[in-house]
Amino acid sequence: MSTIALFDTAVTALTTALATPSGIVALCSATLAGMLVIVSSFVKTMIPLRCLAIGGNLGFLIYGALHPSLIMVMLHGALLPINIVRAAQMVRLTRRVQLAAASNDLSGVWLRPYMRRRRLRKDAVLFRKGDAAKRLYFLAEGQIEFVEIGQTMEPGRLFGEIGFFAPDKRRTLTARCATPCTVLQMDEMTFKTLYFQNPAFGFEVVTLLAGRLFADRQRLEERLAAVTPVA
Incomplete structure (x- = not known):
């Protein structure tokens, strides 16, 4: 009823x-x-x-x-x-x-709204060669030195992406603060969340990283050509 x-x-x-x-x-x-x-x-x-x-x-x-x-x-x-x-x-x-x-902009500045700020003193080591690569970094202020190759990076650059996306997820170089630095960082979970929410984001990031690796390879080939004696 x-x-x-x-x-x-x-x-x-x-x-x-x-x-x-x-x-x-x-x-x-x-x-x-x-x-x-x-x-x-x-x-x-x-x-x-x-x-x-x-x-x-x-x-x-x-x-x-x-x-x-x-x-x-x-x-x-x-x-x-x-x-x-x-x-x-x-x-x-x-x-x-x-x-x-x-525009072939490899700086990664478009990731800044999704990254967490971290301040580091001079000579602080951000990561060492062989460490687990758990974060992706963007240098906002200061200078980062990659110890093994003796190169210094200026602000406005994305770094740490090779180890972050490598199969073994291990750092290939040691990153040390040559000056007091402000670094933005993104962990793997945040990146995966952005990727699964919007696969187009992940595809474009892969394209950018491939461009970074290709540019690095070109620079290495140019240096090798410059130091190799002509027969």
Whole structure:
């Protein structure tokens, strides 16, 4: 009996809602929002997921406003700006990486918003050759010396990427602060999160790193050609 009564109540509520234009709009909005939520459960990447969530929030907001439900309005009114901000962040990151790849910008400055700042004193060793490569670094201030090869790096450069992406994940050089330094760092979990949220980000990063390795190889070949005596 209770099931029949529940069904009759639902039918009555549906009939009442369809009797007015606002009720029809509310039901259509809720239906569309529900479909977007269902579709989002099959989406694996973050930008489409956030876009679907925004559509669902808007649909439920309209329903909550026209078919008065304060709780629904408050809930989706709070979720909507969060989803908009997160979607905008991921789109912005993808554009930055694409622009960096197009302009052959190997500095990695586009990663700065996702990295944690760390200050180091002069002569501090950031990592040693053979250490586990758990972080990717960006030099914001100061100078880093790579001890084994005697080279110094100026600010505005990404470094530590070779060990970070190497199969054995081991550092190939020792990095020491030649001056007081400000270093930005990103751990492996943060990078993987960005990658799985937006595979385009990972693809462009791989492209940039391949460009860095190719440029390093060219410089090495030029140096070898300069020191090799002509027969």
